[in-house]
Amino acid sequence: MKKAVLFLLALSFVLPALLCSCHGSRGMDEFVLPGEFDTSRHFDIVFWAKNDTNKTQIDVYNKAKDAFEQAYPNVSVTIRFYTDYSVIYNDVITNISTQTTPNVCISYPDHIATYMTGDNVVVPLNALMDDPDYGLGGAKVKFDSVRREEIVPKFLEECSFGGTYYALPFMRSTEACYINKTYVEKLGYQLPDELTWDFVWEVSEKAVRKDEDGTYAVNGQNVMLPFIYKSTDNMLITVLRQKDAPYSESDGSIKIFNDTTREVLDDIASHVVTNAFSTFKISGYPGNYLNAGQCIFAIDSTAGATWMGSEAPLMDIHSEKVVEFEIAVRTIPQYDTQNPKMISQGPSLCLFNKKDPQEVLASWLFMQYLLTNETQIAYSGTEGYVPVTARAQNDAAYTEYLNYAGEPDADHYWVKLAASKLLLDNIENTFVTPVFNGSASLRSAASQLVESTVKAVRRKETVDDAFYKKLYNDVQAMYHLSENSAGRGTDEGPLSGTAVTLLVVLCAAWACIAAVFLVQRVKKSKE
Amino acid sequence: MKKLLVIVLALAMLATLAACGTKDDPAKKSEGVLTYAEYAAAAIDSEVVIETYVQAKQGWWEKEGVGGVGTFYTQDAEGGYFLYDMPCSKADYDKLVKGTKIKVTGKKAEWSGEVEIIDATFVIEDGNYTAPAADVTSLVGKDEIAAKMNTFIAIKGAVVEAVGQDAEGNDVAWFYKWNGAGSEGDDLYFKVNVNGASLTLVVESYLCGPDTDVYKAVKELKIGDKIDLEGFLYWYEGAQPHVTSVKAAG
CATH class of the missing domain: 1.10.287 (Helix Hairpins)
Incomplete structure (x- = not known):
């Protein structure tokens, strides 16, 4: 007994x-910055990098690793290459519970907000950035580290959540509209310098007219999807911002399920009925249709510029399907061209906490290296990206690259240069959405609203009040969102x-x- | 005599039971189910109800809002059906082994030329069928090959071509990802010449990962090798089979 x-x-x-x-096991002690970096010890750090299935970008990352290891021979960097932000996100989530996150990782701010639900998983950067020895431009950093004031303030602020920095910007892009100018003119229009939604819809509607033989009059083919949007979450978010309609608030309040959203979805639906509009998820890459002469307005990231146009350096369709046309690049359509608004996006760098503060410091130093001119200028040149530092943007090598006037070549593909200039000219017109635990789900919900509406119209379902009521309810339930929710962190489940x-x-x-x-x-x- | 009779009857019963478990006519359809020809004729975006047999699967993923999804290569006696991101629990996914008969209700869709079924639901039915590989060697480079989309196919005597160049400008037989911008564990791309036509093939890493024989075999390919291969006739802006087997041409 x-x-x-x-x-x-x-x-x-x-x-x-x-x-x-x-x-x-889910938490970790708060990171404390060591007084001195211990160069007598060896550190192996892991960097999860994202590329756009672009070999040159991989080369740039590898060069950065080699140069950093030269400066710090006691640090070895292993890079794992990804081509999809969502895969990185899922892998990080999986590895948080086992404390096997990478040291440094390319991320979207929305994703970092989710990582931060674990205790001390992500290292707050304020103290590191400001440290006189190892901070940005620090005295003991063994390379020409960028100073804090040299990072474009707007881009840096995008990495601040609740007054604390949890990331550094790495590259920035926005969306651009890649246009088959040849077909616009063939349809009887002059392409304006600034696109309006009315113009894009009007031309798109005209482009779906068919000849008696059943082919489309504008291209003589059996396929024509005049307007394709790659990212429908961006589409709805941007249109709401352009209309000054609510989406979410920084306290995590969900505001997307409103009447303006309904109006926007109705507008989109009216152009799906005529087959004037489709999406990447439903039909495929906008660039493929554009290059095949089957699309007139393709909205995609400026970081996708090298895939756009019949002379594009990167091509995903057979050469015999490519149609010759004159391509033009414009900012995305606006309601008020005097007050343009477009999304700011692109990779940021997130630093993960480890048991050994020295390892975190080594990782922080590598993270800083990715902001040096060598990396910033080289990487931004691989696509329609823009460096995040004024130092790189003002560097003679970069301005020479942007203003290249020599013989056409792949490195200086003019569509890519035009896309980069488009963002540089519009940095003050870019915006980001509030970041909170759940903002990634809200973004998915925005996409779901558009995609479900487009699918419903294509499937000849009735799109009316009852449809939208059910759609709102379904999407709210699917992503655990409600009008009054203040972030998902309040409900532990x-x-x-x-x-x-x-x-x-x-x-x-x-x-x-x-x-x-x-x-x-x-x-x-x-x- | 009685004992013998009992044994004979018992064996007969066992044989009958065994037959019940495996015999099935993959061309026969239940009430309200489309034949393959009817499915092929159905409009994109229309609802389709089919009966088909799992031949292979790419993987199962958690997906917010629906729990999880799986992607399947399936086939009946007449044609193939690609079931993309079909909502299913992990337990059900594990039940859907090769040969399993399922009734699927979903929407017919087309993404970059690939005809597939999306937003689907399914029920498992009695029946089992494994499709033999259909030899499409003579169809490579011809429009007629589209009729075999999503089916299990074989191509014989294909000659490996350069898929591209490495950093030094040397021709290479295979790439990680379509342009070499990947690493171990990513999809492998390679190119063959059949009847004078080039065909790009993929070892889809979710279907056949780096531990599989085919993944290892493709990494051993040399330009000029003559090979026989099998796989599923996936489509991306044209025929782009997902290869499951590569062997030296017999």
């Missing part, structure tokens, strides 16, 4: 300890099965102890 009591007592001590350790089991066992153990105690008391009193 005594053995049983002892066992139960032991169990009652062990189980709480197990429960505590379960909780503790149900306990896991393991936790419930352990708690039940714990309660049962205490109940057994109490029962044994009572039985013994009764026996004693009888004696």
Whole structure:
């Protein structure tokens, strides 16, 4: 009997300890900046990098690694290459629980907000940035580190959540409209310098007219999708911003399910009926259709510029399908061309916490290296990206690159240069959406609203009040969003099965102890 | 005599039971289910109801809002059906082994030329069928090959061509990703010449990862090698089979 009591007592001590350790495995001690970087020790750090399936970008990353390792021979950098932000996001989430995150990682700010739900998973950068020795432009940094004031303030602010910096910008891009100017003119229009939504819809509607033989009059082919938008989350977010309509607030309030959204979706639906509009998710890459002469307005990232046009250096369709046409690049369509608004996007750098602060410091130094002119100018030249530092933007090599007037070549593909200039000319017209735990889901919801509406119209379903009511309800439920929710962090959700089991066992153990105690008391009193 | 009779009857019963478990006519359709010809004729974006048999699967992923999704190569006796991101639990995904018969209700869609079924639901039915590889060697480079889209195919006597150049400008037989911008574990791309026509093929890493024989075999290919291969006739801006087997030409 005594053995049983002892066992139960032991169990009652062990189980709480197990429960505590379960909780503790998700967290980590706060990072404290060491006074000195220990160059006597060797550090292996891991960088998860994203490229646009572009070999030159891989070369730039590898050169940065080599140069950094030369400056810091006691640090070895291993780079894992990704081509998809969402795959990085999923892999990071998976690795947070096992404390096997990379040291440095390319991320979107929305994703970093989710990473931050773990205790001390992401390192806040304020102290690191400001450190006189190892901070930005620090005295003890062994390369020409960029100073804080040299980072474009607007881009840096995009990495600040609640007054704390959790990322550094790496590259910036926006969306651009790549246009088959030949077909616009063939349809009887002059391409304006600034596109309006009315113009794009009007030309698109005219482009779906067919000849008697059933082919489209403008291209003589069986396929014509005049207007294709790559990122429909960006589409809805941008249109709402252009209309000064709510989307979300920095406290995590969800505002997207409003009447303006309904108007926008209705407008889109009216152009899906005629096949004037489609999306990447439904039909394929806008650039492929553009290059095949099957699309007139292709909206995609400026970081996709090298895929656009019949002379594009990167091509994803067979050469015999490519149609010769004159391409033009414009900012995305606007409602008010005097007050243009477009999204700011592009990769940022996130620093993960580790048990060893020296390892974190080594990673921070590598992160800084990615902002040097060598990396910034080389990487921005691979696509329609813009360097995030004024130092790189004002560098003679970069301005020479942007204003290249020599013989056409792939490195200076004019569409790519035009896309970069488009962003440089519009930095003050870019915007970002509030970042909070759940903002990534809200972005998915924005896309879902557009895609579901487009699909419904294509499937000849009735798109009316009842449809939108159901759509709003379905999307809210699907992404756990509600009008009054203040971020998803407020709802921790149900306990896991393991936790419930352990708690039940714990309660049962205490109940057994109490029962044994009572039985013994009764026996004693009888004696 | 009685014992013998009992044994014979028992064997007969076992044989009948075994036959019940495996025999199925993959061309026969239940009430309200489209034949392959009817499916092929159905308009894009229309609802389709089909009965088909799982031949291979790419993987299962968690997906916000629906729990999880799986992507499947399926086929009946007449043609192939690619089921893209079909919502299913991990437990159901594990049940959908090669040969499993399923009834699928979804929307017919086309993405970059690939005809597929999306937004689908399914139920598992009794029946089992494994499709033999159809030899499409004579169709490579011809429009007629589109009729075999999504089916399990074989190509014989294909000659490996250069898929591109490495950093030093040397021709190479295969790439990680379509242009070499990948690393171990990514899709492998290679190119063959059949009947004078070039065909790009992919070892889809979700279907056949780096531990599979085909992934390893493709990394051993040399320009000029003559090979036989099998796979599923996926489509991306043209025929682009997802290869499951590569062997030296027999």
